[in-house]
Amino acid sequence: MTHPANLKGPRLVALVVYPGVQMLDMIGPFEIFSAANELLRHANPGRNPFYATEIVSRSGKPVAASNGLGIEAGRSVRWNPSVLDTLVVPGALEVERALADDRLIQWVRKTAPKARRIVSVCSGTFLLAAAGLLEGRRATTHWAGCEQLKKLYPGIEVDPDPIFLRDGQIYTSAGVTAGMDLALALVEEDLGRDVALEIARWFVMYLKRPGGQSQFSIPLKAQVSGMPALQKLLKWISENPSSNLEVEVLAARLNMSPRHFARVFHKEIGVTPAAHVAESRLESARRELEESRDELKIVAMRSGFGSEESLRRVFQKRLGVTPGEYRKRFQRPFPEGVGKANGAETRLVKASLSKNGAVRNGILQSEVVKKEAVGNEVVKQVAAKGRKNANR
Helix, strand or coil: CCCHHHCCCCEEEEEECCCCECHHHHHHHHHHHHHHHHHHHHHCCCCCCCEEEEEECCCCCCEECCCCCEECCCECCCCCCCCEEEEEECCECCCHHHHCCHHHHHHHHHHHHHEEEEEECCCHHHHHHHCCCCCCCEECCCHHHHHHHHHHCCCCEECCCECEEEECCEEEECCCCHHHHHHHHHHHHHHCHHHHHHHHHHCCCCCCCCCCCECCCHHHHHHHCCCHHHHHHHHHHHHCCCCCCCHHHHHHHCCCCHHHHHHHHHHHHCCCHHHHHHHHHHHHHHHHHHHCCCCHHHHHHHCCCCCHHHHHHHHHHHCCCCHHHHHHHHCCCCCCCCCCCCHHHHHHHHHCECCCCCECCCCCCCCCCCCCCCCCCHHHHHHHHHHHHHCC
């Protein structure tokens, strides 16, 4: 079969909708693909869209989303495209109604083999499972539905942690906004990293989260706790990764014994204090690698790892890549001369390293300031690169 990747025309993206569909599950990816078209059109006025989108409902008539807004559909399940680039199946708060629609499930099952990529957002994973597309594969969905997915479809290897994952040509994602992260990853596959990152900036998103990132971010975990004092402590941990974050120190900040603190922390957050600190430092390091050009030893110190070797070991164990490889894939583009620590900052960091590479706590909390990439030429440069990728 000839897939759209080998054709010169727009790449056809079909988005399935049904009564009660979660609006953002559908509109999020839709807007990402539309933004890619706009960015390339800005660089080359008059060019054809890179993506052509079709919205498909059971009857081809409008459907009401879960929030009551209507979604116009241009196609019904009678539509039989000869080839698709991407099939997107969004989820719903009450997906059972869609699961009971045999004609809709049959259309997904029949159409999927014609698509180069098959994508589910949130509980849309259940629809792919009902269509028999996930048997023997790894998949994810919104964390609240993972146990139910395991129960209904034991042949699927359900991973509740990542915001999205890929198994062959099938991509599944977690709840709602994770669909936008996944759509950005698809745009990166098609048009390159620079285009994806520029779109992320347009949407004021967290740059571009890698699929392996946990569904449960550090700020979200802080909100889970009903203890204001613990919420405040969790925020302080995330803002001070290079400080001394041993259990005894953290317990003292809440006027608790280490043993009692550990019990309370695990009950409220679901993990040990040490595990949370490790995760918080890893998240800090990822942000540093995505948003700065600083040397790895500086990133390691600011993130609380103490040495480049420690940073490397954690990245390889948790993410399966080295810090350098992660940065190469996910770092935002910088105009020349922006985003790199100056000599004074570098000397300050190096001076605060002890002989064994450990961090002298808190020395950099106010001294080092992250720099943001700016410049009026960025959009033009990025769009030009995207145009080059699109014409390959």
